Amino acid sequence: MTEPESTATAAKDREVFFSSESDGPLRRKSLLAQKAPASQNQTKVYPGDIHADGSSQDRSRATTPSSHGVLKLQLDLKTLLLQLALAIALCVCLAWTLWLLLLNVAPNDTVNRVMNTESFDSGSFWLLVDQSSALVVLATFGLAVVALSYLFILITMFFRRKSKQEIYAAAQSPTSKLASLKKRVEKALDDAAAKPKRGKVASSAVKLAASLARDGSSARKFIVRSWWLIVDSIIVLNVYIVLTAFQQKIWLKIGDLALETTMLYQMLEAGSPAALLGIFTVIVASNALTCAGMIFFPFEHTRLVETLMDIMCVSPYASKRFDLLIAIGYPMLVLFYCFSTFSFDRAKFAINLEVFPPGWFEQGASVIADPVQTAVIYKCLKSLRIASVLDFFTRVGVNATLCIRLYYLVKQIQGPRKQRSSGYPKRHRAAAAFFVAFAALLVVFVEESIRTSTLACRPHPECAVNARRWTFLESDSMTQCPCLILIDRDIGPKTFAEWEQPKNVTDKVTQLATMGELQTLQLVNRYLPVLPDELRRCTEMKHL
Template sequence: MVHSIGWKVAQDPARETTLASKQVTGRSWRQRRFSAIGWRYVMLMVLIFSLSSAWSLLLIILNLEPSKSANYILHTESLDHGHFWQSHKAASSIQVTTIALLLVVVGVYWYLLYLLLVQPPSHRIRPGEAKPRKRKILRRIPTVDKEGKQQRAWQRPVLLILRWLGRVVAKLYRSIVSADGKYRKVWHVLMEVPEVVLQILTLREYMAQGLDPSLLCCYASLMAFNAFVAFYGIQFRWNEATIHHILKDSIVDAVFAVFFPALVLFCSLSAFQDDLKTVKIRQRFFPPRMFERKARNYVNAKELDMFSTDFESLLGAMLLHSLESKRMLQRGLRAIVGFFFLVYGIGCIVYTVVAVHASRNACSSYPECVQFDYQWVPGAPNVACGCLAYVDRDLAPAESEELIDVTQTLAELASAGKLQTVQLVNRKINGSLPDTLQACRGLRNLVLIHTGVQVFPTWASSSFSKLEYLHIEGASSDADLMELPSDLFTSMTGLHTIHLSYHAYLPELPAMDGLEALECVYLGYLNSITELPSWGDLPSLQVVALEGLPQVRVLPGVEQYADSLEMFFVQDTPACCSGFLSQGDCNTSFPNCCTDDSSSLPPTCLVMPDEHNFIATNATLTVFNDFTANVSNFCDAAQATCPNAMTTLKFAEEDVCTGVLYRECSSESEGPGIGFNEDMGCVQCVHSQDLIDMRKAEISAGCTCDKVEEEWLGCT
């Protein structure tokens, strides 16, 4: 006879009772456990474990995609084609190790949640009494007498020793890990030692990175808080329940693992919101030219550098919160250990405050050193300024001003050998870089805009092997850079951005072969360059911008970069019309290939059939087809210039702006204007309604403004 499942359940009260009893039992042991711990403590532990595991997962994402993560959080995907932050991934070995450790930490926190919420309590076993399963195992282990019958006589002592060792290890293990174990608290205190060591190393790393002093003092205070908790627990709460020890440890670990990194991230994100707001608005009004839309040049360099430092400190964060345990010392030893933690906690704060004060005094003579490491050696006579970031910019110089010579200052700050960032805008460097910069082998960012530097020394290739960002920009009216070493990029394996522009007399560029990390190349207004250098294998290449290269008739082959290339910007370059893109047919109607003599081709055209090998291959043309549809980025005739065109001389009217940004000005011939510094040059009266509308939009968005000079724009 076939019965339905529902009928069988209804006719089986014993099974129904068993299920109900299991549910009641499950609720009862949870109620007993939570009541013993305290419901508030349970909720706090669940919150701590959940936040810590979620933060560890976030750190994994940040390690995998640092730039994309920063772009997503701050909505900066549109700035510099997604390369605004220039956050480079760590080495694969470091990345794999970090992610593996973070996954272990996540697993530990989930296991703790499982133990707290899911796993029922085990039955207590009285001392000397083994569990049934253990008794079965022990029965299977042959005794010494039985073993004597089975083995030879010389094996008996070995078995006795092994059996004794096994019992000692098992007993010691139970005395350490069990809730009422004899040595649990001893182990708990001992595990504070590696935690303290890691905290000290982390603080030193933060100080060496030049983390913001307020964050350093905060971290030192947290270290002191951890030490005071340990001191209080050893001296006054030694016999406290184990669960309360674990809870306090969990809170302290969460402070280091979640609260402080979250504070660092918050400070980083809020550092220069005003600048980000400004550059986002400028993107809407600036002309569609790659070199004028470089958002990275317009934000506060100090805040950008501090963000990079803070953000990278998260990526290399030590996993201190993975350490847990503590338990039992004698009274006299407890007092000594407790006193040690008390002195250690006070020492953390004192050392940090003194180091910050001493380092600030050492660098007080260099206000342009916006970031420096914090060091203090007790007994040392003087602390040298360990400058990490030297930033000296004048973004709005008056036309009549002479550039300030900073060669000597740069040489003095470089003598410590710790510079990682150098950014000079509208400052003068005499001829070549100072020789003391050779000692700065950790230099990562070098930005020189309108500095007049003419020669790069031969030692730059080896000394700047860790360089990641290189931006050398001259002024349109000066000679500026005239020579670069042919092997400049040979050792720069980590270089990811190259920007060279406005160097009219630079004859050639160094080869770029082997730059595995290179992502962005900007080359513009290099009047003497006749051909681009060898590129070779550039597996990470994503953005290429070429503009104002009046003698370059051929572009490099890009078929090997098809998978990685995201943007190829070409404007005002003869390669657009020389025949390179059109099977050798020169387009003389295009401005870059214009000619006065219709009987002969201009020198910017390819000569057929002699230069047939220079024509782009079908594979290269296929890649270019993805970019030619947007003429604002690729070969726009409106943005090209004819080399033979006569320039029209204009009567120079008096500039009433006199170096004041956004001052109202006007011209009888061109109408209203605004004081502005195009290309970070001198402030002049620029007659552009787009610039006026741009500044009005910035003021409406809440950006800071001058109530006197910008009242006409709506600043109140």
């Protein structure tokens, strides 16, 4: 090509740009787009994508579709196993709630069926007194609502409808949004280039973008100031939300522990077996230590972990906050304890029924049964019933709270992307130290309550069940035992003198009734000429 021809060609090119000056930048954009196909077909090769043999590899193929399928299959399998375990737990909760409902409606029949004592003393072996009709109706209503809640959660877990967010998830994904935005922008620019009169808005937008590109423009300063104002507001709002969530989470946990401690105190006062008290204490202390661990050791998917910890490691009764172990697991353990520790000589009882006439003393099953063992089991079984309005709020309340936690757990399993960060503060030494100190003090309190009350009742072997109360012992004191059940009997006197002149137990009854805690007094072949005045203090007397 000669020099004049090249000059003419350059002038022609410049003329194209000059002719588009009146249309603004949009016209130039459309003209440049006509030359794009030649360059778009070019493949960019990066140094990291070139292999030793000179071939290149597309980065988008780093994760193959097969690997995505394997990961999705593994995730679906884990989710299925977790849902199966949760379904089993819900079925257990539902079955236990229905059994509690039967226990409150027909206590003696239900316990006799479980303990296999239907033929003992015409079905009244355990002497469980029926509650008032109003309380039975209230308990039935509350437990029925809890059972329906468990059933609703179980149905929700397997038969859920997709939410609108899930339906439009693909359309709202970042990739689709970016592609849609790109198409709309290109269409607007093309329309503005083809129809200048209708492209004023787009042209103004482009001019605004150009002005924002200049450092000293007022528009850019305004946008920057507004942007930082929004950022600062968001930071302040997030800090406020975090602090509020922290306070709520900590105070809720403190309230939870306070309620659990109250429940534990009631168990101590009721004289529960030391083994059951130890298990309950471990659960409550583990709850506090788990909180401290969640504060110091962050986990992945912390919200799901905290929910699982709350469900598995915490829970109180009614005014006490709740968990699977205490709402369901611990009461089931109490029933298993009663069933496993109950021993009865059924062969001897069958012989007595055949030998002695009806109505004789020897035909009573309570004569053969171990009275101390029966008294302990009676106290344990009684603790499972709703015997007052306070019991209603505690038993039903703990199960209702467990229902709420299980419902949230199901939602978190179904939508793992909705999990938020931990509600517990991280590395907060004061809160962690409080929970650790609480656990240590709780263990010391329970240990001292059991030890001192045992020492106070050691001089009185007739005391079958005593309250586990922290007692400041006095030397040579015989009236500090917080006795709940006094049993002293001799069903087989060995000599005629013992038959004619039984042992006088007036002083013993007086000593054990001084604290005013007696609830059961059982004397057989013992001499009690008058009822001591100290028995008037025992306002909770149930059996005499």
